Amino acid sequence: MKRLLLTGASGLLGWNVCRLKRDRWEIHGVAHRHPIAIDGVRGHVVDLTDRAQTADMFRRLKPRAVIHAAAATNVNWCQENRAESYRINVEAPFHIAALCAESAIPYLFISSDMVFDGLSPPYGERDPVSPVNVYGEQKARAEEMVAAEYPNAVICRLPLMFGEPGPFSSGFVQPMIEAMRSGRELPLFTDEIRTPVSAESAVEGIFLALRQTGGILHLGGRERVSRYAFGLLLARLAGFGEAGLRACRQRDVKMPAPRPRDVSLDSTRAFSLGYSPGRIEDELRRLLASSPLR
Ligand SMILES: NC(=O)C1=CN([C@@H]2O[C@H](COP(=O)(O)OP(=O)(O)OC[C@H]3O[C@@H](n4cnc5c(N)ncnc54)[C@H](OP(=O)(O)O)[C@@H]3O)[C@@H](O)[C@H]2O)C=CC1
Numbered sequence: 001m002k003r004l005l006l007t008g009a010s011g012l013l014g015w016n017v018c019r020l021k022r023d024r025w026e027i028h029g030v031a032h033r034h035p036i037a038i039d040g041v042r043g044h045v046v047d048l049t050d051r052a053q054t055a056d057m058f059r060r061l062k063p064r065a066v067i068h069a070a071a072a073t074n075v076n077w078c079q080e081n082r083a084e085s086y087r088i089n090v091e092a093p094f095h096i097a098a099l100c101a102e103s104a105i106p107y108l109f110i111s112s113d114m115v116f117d118g119l120s121p122p123y124g125e126r127d128p129v130s131p132v133n134v135y136g137e138q139k140a141r142a143e144e145m146v147a148a149e150y151p152n153a154v155i156c157r158l159p160l161m162f163g164e165p166g167p168f169s170s171g172f173v174q175p176m177i178e179a180m181r182s183g184r185e186l187p188l189f190t191d192e193i194r195t196p197v198s199a200e201s202a203v204e205g206i207f208l209a210l211r212q213t214g215g216i217l218h219l220g221g222r223e224r225v226s227r228y229a230f231g232l233l234l235a236r237l238a239g240f241g242e243a244g245l246r247a248c249r250q251r252d253v254k255m256p257a258p259r260p261r262d263v264s265l266d267s268t269r270a271f272s273l274g275y276s277p278g279r280i281e282d283e284l285r286r287l288l289a290s291s292p293l294r
C-alpha cells in the first residue's frame, strides 16, 4: 500500500480519513495535543509549527502523498490569537508544500468556504476570495502561498462538515444534540447559510481530488441550509422537540469573529469528476443510527 502522511489525524476530518481509508493506504497520522490510537494507523506526535520536527518526520517517513488537514479551526479563537493561529494555519501548510515540492509527491491542502465574504453566493473556484475574519484570511493566504510554492498542490475548499468527530474533536452536531437533550436553549442563525456535507462525503471527495494535479476544488454539499433549518431537521430526526431551538440572527450572538452570511459553494466541477455528497437528511440518519448520542 502507498504511504500517506495525514496531518490533523485527531480531528473530525482526519479521524474519518483514518477510519475510512486505512485499508487502502498505509496511513501515518499526525496529531499534537491528542495522540491517536487507531487500529491500522501509525500515529505520530509532531508540533507542525516546529519546522525542524516536521522536516525530520517527513524525511524519515518518505510519504508517497500528503493530506494536510491540521489547523486551528476555532474561528473565534483565531480572531483573538492572530499570531499563534498564523503559525499552524499559514506557515505549516506552506512549509509542508515546500517539502512535497522537493519530493515531487501529491500534496492536498484543506481550505475552507470561509475564504469568501458570503455576499454573492454560490461561489465557484474562480471567484475572488474576500474573507471577513482572521481564520478566513489565513486560509486564503495559505492557499496563495501553497500554490506559489508548489503549483501541483491541490487545494480543497470544504464547507461546514458534520459527522462522527472521533474521541478528541467536537464537530457542531454533537453540541447541538447535547443542548437538545439537556433542554438548554439553542440559538441558531436563520441568516447563516452553508452547503454542509458529512465527513464521509468529504473524505470521498478528498481522495478523488488527490488524483488531480494542481488547482482548487470545491467540495460543498448539494443543499443550501441555514443553521436553524439544520437544527430543526436534526431535532426531528433525533426525536427531540423544537421548543429549545431559538431562531436568531448572527448579530444577536456577540462573538469576536465576524461571520460571513452565505458561503454556499458551487461544486459543479467536483460533481463532474464523480464527487457525490449524500443528502443532509440521509447523512444525518446514518450518523444518528451509527453513533450513540453522547
Ligand atoms: N470542521 C469544519 O466544519 C470545517 C473544517 N475545515 C478545515 O478542515 C480541516 C480539518 O478540520 P477539522 O477536522 O474540523 O479540525 P479539528 O479542529 O477537528 O482538528 C484540528 C486538527 O489539527 C491538529 N493541529 C492543530 N494544531 C496543530 C499543531 N501545532 N501541530 C500538529 N497538529 C495540529 C489537531 O491536533 P491535536 O488536536 O492532536 O492537537 C487536530 O488533529 C481544517 O483545515 C479546517 O480548517 C474547513 C471547513 C469546515
Ligand SMILES: Cc1cn([C@H]2C[C@H](O)[C@@H](COP(=O)(O)OP(=O)(O)O[C@H]3O[C@@H](C)C(=O)[C@@H](O)[C@H]3O)O2)c(=O)[nH]c1=O
Residues within 6 Å of the ligand: 073, 074, 075, 076, 112, 113, 114, 158, 159, 160, 161, 172, 187, 188, 189, 192, 227, 228, 253, 255
Ligand atoms: C452557527 C452558530 C454558531 N453559534 C455560536 C456557537 C459557537 O460558539 C460559535 C461558533 O460556531 P461554530 O462552533 O459552528 O463554528 P463555526 O465557526 O461556524 O465553524 C467553522 O469551522 C471552521 C473549521 C470552518 O472552516 C468554517 O467553515 C466553519 O465550519 O457560534 C450560534 O450561537 N448559533 C449558530 O447558529
